[in-house]
Amino acid sequence: MLKAAHKTGLVFFPAFDWAIDPTHPEREERLLYTQDQVTEEGIFDIEGILELKPDLINNQDIQRVHFCLPDEESITTESHLISAGGAVAIAQAVMEKRVKRGFALVRPPGHHAMRISHGGRGFCHINMEAIMVEYIRRHYDVKRVAIIDTDCHHGDGTNDIYWHDPDTLFISIHQDGRTLYPGSGFTGELGGPNALGSNLNIPLPPGTATQGYLYVLENTILPAIEAFKPDIIVNSAGQDNHYTDPLTNMKFCAQGYADLTRLLKPDIAVLEGGYAIEGALPYVNLGIIMALAGLDYSRVVEPNYNPEKLQQAPHVTEKIEKTVEIINAHWNNRHHLRESAGSPGDIQERHREIYYDTDNILERQQEKIRICRECGGTFQIESTAMPGSRVLAVHIPQYACHSCREKGYEMYDAAPKKKYDKVILQDKPQDRYVIKS
Amino acid sequence: MIIGLDVGGTHTDAVLLSKQGLERQIKVPTDTSNLFETVLTGFNHLLEDIPIGKIKRVVISTTLTTNAIVQKELNTVGTIVSSGPGIDPEWYRTDENYHAVEGSIDHRGREREPLNHKQILAIAKSMKEKDITTLGVIGKFSVRNPAHELEIRDLLKDQFDTIFLGHHVSGNLNFPRRIATVHLNAAVYEMHRDFFHAVKNSLEQKGLQIPIQILKADGGTMNLESSMSFPGQTILSGPAASVMGSIAYAPGDMDAMVLDIGGTTTDIAILVDKVPLLEPLGIRRGKYKSLIRSLKTHSRGIGGDSHVRVDGNTLKIGPERLGPAMAFGGPAPTPTDALVFLKKMNSGDQQLAQKGMENIAQALGNTPEAAARAIFKQTCTMILDQARDLVHRINSKPVYTVHEFLAGYAIEPQKILLLGGPASYFAQEIETLSGISTEVVPASAVANAIGAALARTTCEITLLADTEQKKAMAPEEDFTAPISHKFTEEDAVETTHELLLKKALKSGADTEDMAVEIIEYQQFNIVRNFSPRGKIFKVKMQVKPGLIKAYEAVCHHCTINPDIEKGI
Ligand SMILES: [Zn+2]
Numbered sequence A: 001m002l003k004a005a006h007k008t009g010l011v012f013f014p015a016f017d018w019a020i021d022p023t024h025p026e027r028e029e030r031l032l033y034t035q036d037q038v039t040e041e042g043i044f045d046i047e048g049i050l051e052l053k054p055d056l057i058n059n060q061d062i063q064r065v066h067f068c069l070p071d072e073e074s075i076t077t078e079s080h081l082i083s084a085g086g087a088v089a090i091a092q093a094v095m096e097k098r099v100k101r102g103f104a105l106v107r108p109p110g111h112h113a114m115r116i117s118h119g120g121r122g123f124c125h126i127n128m129e130a131i132m133v134e135y136i137r138r139h140y141d142v143k144r145v146a147i148i149d150t151d152c153h154h155g156d157g158t159n160d161i162y163w164h165d166p167d168t169l170f171i172s173i174h175q176d177g178r179t180l181y182p183g184s185g186f187t188g189e190l191g192g193p194n195a196l197g198s199n200l201n202i203p204l205p206p207g208t209a210t211q212g213y214l215y216v217l218e219n220t221i222l223p224a225i226e227a228f229k230p231d232i233i234v235n236s237a238g239q240d241n242h243y244t245d246p247l248t249n250m251k252f253c254a255q256g257y258a259d260l261t262r263l264l265k266p267d268i269a270v271l272e273g274g275y276a277i278e279g280a281l282p283y284v285n286l287g288i289i290m291a292l293a294g295l296d297y298s299r300v301v302e303p304n305y306n307p308e309k310l311q312q313a314p315h316v317t318e319k320i321e322k323t324v325e326i327i328n329a330h331w332n333n334r335h336h337l338r339e340s341a342g343s344p345g346d347i348q349e350r351h352r353e354i355y356y357d358t359d360n361i362l363e364r365q366q367e368k369i370r371i372c373r374e375c376g377g378t379f380q381i382e383s384t385a386m387p388g389s390r391v392l393a394v395h396i397p398q399y400a401c402h403s404c405r406e407k408g409y410e411m412y413d414a415a416p417k418k419k420y421d422k423v424i425l426q427d428k429p430q431d432r433y434v435i436k437s
Numbered sequence B: 001m002i003i004g005l006d007v008g009g010t011h012t013d014a015v016l017l018s019k020q021g022l023e024r025q026i027k028v029p030t031d032t033s034n035l036f037e038t039v040l041t042g043f044n045h046l047l048e049d050i051p052i053g054k055i056k057r058v059v060i061s062t063t064l065t066t067n068a069i070v071q072k073e074l075n076t077v078g079t080i081v082s083s084g085p086g087i088d089p090e091w092y093r094t095d096e097n098y099h100a101v102e103g104s105i106d107h108r109g110r111e112r113e114p115l116n117h118k119q120i121l122a123i124a125k126s127m128k129e130k131d132i133t134t135l136g137v138i139g140k141f142s143v144r145n146p147a148h149e150l151e152i153r154d155l156l157k158d159q160f161d162t163i164f165l166g167h168h169v170s171g172n173l174n175f176p177r178r179i180a181t182v183h184l185n186a187a188v189y190e191m192h193r194d195f196f197h198a199v200k201n202s203l204e205q206k207g208l209q210i211p212i213q214i215l216k217a218d219g220g221t222m223n224l225e226s227s228m229s230f231p232g233q234t235i236l237s238g239p240a241a242s243v244m245g246s247i248a249y250a251p252g253d254m255d256a257m258v259l260d261i262g263g264t265t266t267d268i269a270i271l272v273d274k275v276p277l278l279e280p281l282g283i284r285r286g287k288y289k290s291l292i293r294s295l296k297t298h299s300r301g302i303g304g305d306s307h308v309r310v311d312g313n314t315l316k317i318g319p320e321r322l323g324p325a326m327a328f329g330g331p332a333p334t335p336t337d338a339l340v341f342l343k344k345m346n347s348g349d350q351q352l353a354q355k356g357m358e359n360i361a362q363a364l365g366n367t368p369e370a371a372a373r374a375i376f377k378q379t380c381t382m383i384l385d386q387a388r389d390l391v392h393r394i395n396s397k398p399v400y401t402v403h404e405f406l407a408g409y410a411i412e413p414q415k416i417l418l419l420g421g422p423a424s425y426f427a428q429e430i431e432t433l434s435g436i437s438t439e440v441v442p443a444s445a446v447a448n449a450i451g452a453a454l455a456r457t458t459c460e461i462t463l464l465a466d467t468e469q470k471k472a473m474a475p476e477e478d479f480t481a482p483i484s485h486k487f488t489e490e491d492a493v494e495t496t497h498e499l500l501l502k503k504a505l506k507s508g509a510d511t512e513d514m515a516v517e518i519i520e521y522q523q524f525n526i527v528r529n530f531s532p533r534g535k536i537f538k539v540k541m542q543v544k545p546g547l548i549k550a551y552e553a554v555c556h557h558c559t560i561n562p563d564i565e566k567g568i
């Protein structure tokens, strides 16, 4: 009888009644054919595969990650709360050892949602993986987390949220930002001064095939994970690298996704993008589920799969090998990079503009971070959104040192209330989120 | 007058009901080696001195199929499956006559790979050489497009006596269960046919001209003719019969739990506003999983004859049954011994029961009285825990829309109905422990036969309409029709309703007993490259399980006959 080698939990929440708008790629129909395939295969009848029910997350769960503006209710729908709740349900089952691994097949996605969220970017409003990771850091004994984002778009939201966190290894592989939304994620983006090297961004040229993905996995991602020694591995499992995806230009396939999953061995996978809803998603999701469960997936092949058409061009291979060399050099040099990033106690500034394509908002940020060798470093962000609000947001990291905790309150107290619509303090060590009144 | 007959594993119950109430009731031992004789004996007793013309309805529930599975007396049949991409179909091998062939249909019902006739004919030839006359044909996604199954049938129809097709058994997706269900239908078909033809003939000889109805696992009936296509649906009709027998006493607008406490097991079911809950996909019992429509009944190893012992310092009850209670000559203490010892039950040997309680008391270091009370209380607690566990599992079933998630109806039983031999002894304690109003179903010992007699004909239909592909189909009924892009929700519901009524009448339903409901409705826009291409509609509708109108009131005249209430 068919039996999963690894007990695997699945949350399936296709949100069959929720869409950004009726013809948007992020619409009701997106997981319909995946559900049909998974149901017809009898996946939930397999011994060792458990279907779990998502729970709603609450505002406090969101506030551990985001500054939502003007507030949580305005930029989320129930669907977001259930989707994040699906990721949390999987994480709980994994942490409580009810399952060995899990996969949250949920929508809407979240990996483009940044720490400050004024609305929708790249179909995302709040970040499912980050909310889940911060939930388990709060409720279970987990500190070091590796998040591997294999969506074809740069996971710029997750990248932003963990930019200053040396305890989170965030790696994104994606189609080169010069050829695809959101246009970021280049090799030099390595994290903030206190966390340099804990963000690795690996752009891949259009036309990257299975061979290229597995090359990056084996030569950069897996060695980095091994050196980082995470307590858990999270996979942002976007499926838009598929050769039939309408939004991207890659040559990845269901077998490739399953191989990647088998080698990466994520504890928790969370569905992100993927818009070839008929030709790719049913097979890719089936492949990922079976690989997670340790089942033989060799017959999970797209009906129109033609390996000859999915060959990787030599110049693509060459480009990937060069990128891997660059990334590995940064990674091996990470301790030195942090040492030379500034003197402890100094404040470093960064200015950015962020465009919210889904909701058509432009945001300007001015960020100030305390250089620290002992923790991720407290920072404040002054954010102005057009249209939208002007806020000052202060973040004290989860494992903040004494000086950074004090610095956080200093920043918060010093902020003139009159100048902003809101002054907010996210005090992670105390699990507090306070708005100046 | 109507007749209900339930052939159980150990005994057979039969009732004769008139509009005035229970006219006759009998209980005879079941002869598992000759169920036909058992059924005939039942009828002979019931019909003695009754003018045959007065009998308007006969419903039979049997363990024929269950017995055949347990005793491994299934017929040898051939199985041909085509799967396409996905899980290796070799995992679902039924026996050595199982063959996976080329050919593939995808999730939208489009052909992805054609069948290979040469391959199929070669397989048929090998089966003929083994004298196989019954064949099952199952394709992955055949409920989205049955073309391949029909093509194989047409190719082989002259070479086999009977061919069962996957898309007929259910509109639900689940390829492995479809294989298991078709295989069961095919493997019990000859036995089922021979048995019921024999029953029909002998009833006809008695002058009974009305069609026979057969009880299904979903608590509804089907006529003999329909049963020939789906004989597997008769499996586990016994527990369904008991649940149907309790429905008349369930409150409306409220959730109720039905606990059928037997010697070995307690069967648990849930009623919502007098309608029993169904399994979402079909029967599952341990490793066996099917698409056979079924009431959601959970059988747990705790009952009057459960083995009681002390392990370390803890009292253990069940799940095994070593034999009858010591008070009735059994080998080990049981909850029934506790009942006898505590004088809650007046039959049985007091001294033997006391001996059993002394055994337990010694191991626990207390008095036989304390031991008996502990056993009694723990038995009731365990039964309630199992019932609560079922409610919890039903309530934590995942849903797939924001609306359902937020609406999230949760079962909250406000009434407990007890059935089975020891039920009356447990009622008060169960009510005290649960805080839920508890009632013993009248005539509880033959409630199963009454349930069978009064069950209405049920059926289900699934319609799938795809305006991009311009067709509507209901695979179970081999229905396909062209539709236009203007096809609407109302059209979908109306088409499904028509098909359902037709199917129900064909299965023997009475027009006044069509309690119809939509059990699933989904609608999707098909969008490609940001422009709408059409719509997909999915409608599932059923005639829900319940009691026939004409006789529903009868139950309130059914009283307990002390003659058959004795013994467990
Ligand atoms: Zn993407």
Ligand SMILES: [Zn+2]
Pocket: A372, A373, A374, A375, A376, A377, A378, A400, A401, A402, A403, A404
């Ligand atoms: Zn610090």
